Amino acid sequence: MQLAAIYHRSGIDYRYFQDSALHLKLQSAAGDLDKVTVLYDQKYYFGPRKPMVEIPMEKILSDGIHDYYEAVFLPMDPRLYYLFRLEKGSEVKYLYASGFYDEMRENLDECFIFASILGCEEHVVPDWARGCVCYQIFVDRFHRVGELTEGLSPWGTKPDRGVMCGGNLKGILEKIDYIHDLGVDLIYLTPIFLSGSNHRYDTLDYFKIDPLVGDEEDLKALCDAAHARGMHLVLDGVFNHCSIRFFAFQDLLEKGENSRYKDWFFPKSFPVDPQEKNFDSFSHGAGMPKLNMENPEAREYFCKVGAYWVEKCGTDGWRLDVANEIDHGFLFRQAVLEKNPQAIIVGESWTDSFQWMQGDMFDGVMHYPPTFALRDFFQEKPNINLEQLNGRLVRGTLLYSNAATEASWVMLDSHDTSRLRTLAGSIEAFRAAAFLQVLMPGSPLIYYGDEIGLEGGDDPDCRRCMPWDQVEGNKTRDYYKKLVALKHLPAFQRGKLRVDSLDGGVYVFRMCHPAGDGLCMLNLSGERKDFAADTLRRMGFAAEQERLLGLEPGKPFSLEPYQGAVFTEAQKPWQAPKR
Numbered sequence: 241m242q243l244a245a246i247y248h249r250s251g252i253d254y255r256y257f258q259d260s261a262l263h264l265k266l267q268s269a270a271g272d273l274d275k276v277t278v279l280y281d282q283k284y285y286f287g288p289r290k291p292m293v294e295i296p297m298e299k300i301l302s303d304g305i306h307d308y309y310e311a312v313f314l315p316m317d318p319r320l321y322y323l324f325r326l327e328k329g330s331e332v333k334y335l336y337a338s339g340f341y342d343e344m345r346e347n348l349d350e351c352f353i354f355a356s357i358l359g360c361e362e363h364v365v366p367d368w369a370r371g372c373v374c375y376q377i378f379v380d381r382f383h384r385v386g387e388l389t390e391g392l393s394p395w396g397t398k399p400d401r402g403v404m405c406g407g408n409l410k411g412i413l414e415k416i417d418y419i420h421d422l423g424v425d426l427i428y429l430t431p432i433f434l435s436g437s438n439h440r441y442d443t444l445d446y447f448k449i450d451p452l453v454g455d456e457e458d459l460k461a462l463c464d465a466a467h468a469r470g471m472h473l474v475l476d477g478v479f480n481h482c483s484i485r486f487f488a489f490q491d492l493l494e495k496g497e498n499s500r501y502k503d504w505f506f507p508k509s510f511p512v513d514p515q516e517k518n519f520d521s522f523s524h525g526a527g528m529p530k531l532n533m534e535n536p537e538a539r540e541y542f543c544k545v546g547a548y549w550v551e552k553c554g555t556d557g558w559r560l561d562v563a564n565e566i567d568h569g570f571l572f573r574q575a576v577l578e579k580n581p582q583a584i585i586v587g588e589s590w591t592d593s594f595q596w597m598q599g600d601m602f603d604g605v606m607h608y609p610p611t612f613a614l615r616d617f618f619q620e621k622p623n624i625n626l627e628q629l630n631g632r633l634v635r636g637t638l639l640y641s642n643a644a645t646e647a648s649w650v651m652l653d654s655h656d657t658s659r660l661r662t663l664a665g666s667i668e669a670f671r672a673a674a675f676l677q678v679l680m681p682g683s684p685l686i687y688y689g690d691e692i693g694l695e696g697g698d699d700p701d702c703r704r705c706m707p708w709d710q711v712e713g714n715k716t717r718d719y720y721k722k723l724v725a726l727k728h729l730p731a732f733q734r735g736k737l738r739v740d741s742l743d744g745g746v747y748v749f750r751m752c753h754p755a756g757d758g759l760c761m762l763n764l765s766g767e768r769k770d771f772a773a774d775t776l777r778r779m780g781f782a783a784e785q786e787r788l789l790g791l792e793p794g795k796p797f798s799l800e801p802y803q804g805a806v807f808t809e810a811q812k813p814w815q816a817p818k819r
Contacts, residue, residue, distance in 0.1 A: 371733030563587030
């Protein structure tokens with residue numbers, strides 16, 4: 241038994257209460273253990289102790305390096321002592337918080353302890369945001385309503401730092417039915433506030449919408465239209481840095497050490513000089529000075545910003561830019577939820593974001609670990625194989641609690657990266673990446689234009705104008721619509737991932753849910769694959785129908801390279817667990 245690979249801790253990634261159940265997880269070396277059992281007892285019990293309750297753990301996933309086990313149950317009293325019994329052949333070990341032992345211990349205080357009253361540790365994420373389909377709009381390049389005025393470039397002008405094409409809120413409103421027809425649940429807008437750039441990540445006034453974009457009435461009209469169609473709308477909050485023309489930084493430039501706002505920033509010397517760049521900023525440029533969210537006044541100001549737009553125009557939350565560089569004391573989520581308890585906060589972080597996902601800061605993140613895995617595999621010359629792809633997707637699925645994973649946005653690309661359609665080389669490879677993006681755990685984020693196969697290189701080329709003349713009859717959009725319709729089934733929206741096989745280059749996985757499972761097969765072998773009539777039966781899967789290609793279950797079928805099929809069981813009624 242490889243004890244060094246066995247791991248559990250009393251943290252929210254390995255032990256949490258959610259959806260009316262306690263979730264316990266344990267890690268071991270791949271293929272090492274035969275059986276794992278949780279043993280538990282009430283923490284507060286007066287009288288003779290009975291034998292501990294035993295719950296078998298299910299091996300849920302493997303990344304090829306580690307196996308992952310889980311037990312999900314609801315004890316009478318969630319305040320528990322618990323431990324694990326590990327079995328490999330005739331060898332038995334017991335894992336306590338105090339270490340590994342050959343026999344059970346008499347002292348229960350050596351056990352792991354779950355000491356919370358029912359639900360008080362739960363990371364509650366609104367149901368609407370779990371497994372929702374998101375659509376990102378880079379506002380200047382989506383759609384413009386109005387005449388071409390001075391300072392604006394003709395629609396379709398090659399992207400560049402200084403090019404303004406004039407996409408606006410009225411333009412988005414005019415295309416709201418196009419977005420809804422795709423099956424979108426949430427619209428995410430890149431910054432819309434007053435700025436001097438086309439990207440608007442250098443905000444000048446957080447309480448004023450850029451006139452080129454529109455005004456408060458336009459934003460409210462767009463929110464109302466989205467809500468009327470069952471969609472939500474999230475704004476981009478840039479609170480890690482601001483414009484050099486932001487009023488507080490202008491005061492610092494003018495008054496230096498005497499500025500009341502000097503502690504809102506990180507000056508290294510005085511006088512502050514953008515030419516010398518003697519202050520901290522986003523990246524290395526002087527144009528976006530970094531904000532100090534450890535300062536109480538700065539925190540209060542930006543919490544007011546967050547609450548203002550949720551209350552004033554009915555927005556449904558925020559995506560926080562460069563969120564992993566913001567001080568942990570910036571309790572922005574609480575300020576927003578006071579105005580709308582169903583709002584969400586999603587952080588931009590390009591790495592494992594566990595420390596921000598404890599239920600007090602973010603509901604989800606822009607989930608870059610699976611994004612990078614998909615990009616590495618589906619680029620024209622892959623730099624990982626199928627086993628490595630699966631391992632990285634599995635690990636990405638297990639980083640956070642179920643709800644946080646489901647609320648995290650899984651992308652193929654964004655305004656910060658090259659388009660995968662260009663990177664992949666072929667439209668078939670791109671569509672296969674979309675298959676995994678949409679049907680695996682998480683909330684797929686479709687970057688505007690992905691649905692029609694829009695190309696683009698590195699920033700700023702990834703920010704091309706939406707080519708509306710390419711929408712009608714677009715086969716990639718038809719494919720996305722089918723995937724998105726599948727995403728709204730409980731299995732793909734809230735199901736648990738189980739990987740069946742990678743044999744022969746065919747990626748087979750299930751999404752398991754009480755309302756009925758979904759089984760997905762994606763041919764990544766590079767050649768046509770033929771399957772016998774009894775293929776699904778041998779997998780132990782009783783399919784009612786195949787929903788993507790129109791295949792007939794129980795008959796032979798074939799999958800071309802990069803082609804996928806989705807089989808589902810008969811669907812049963814289901815309601816989300818009561819909290």
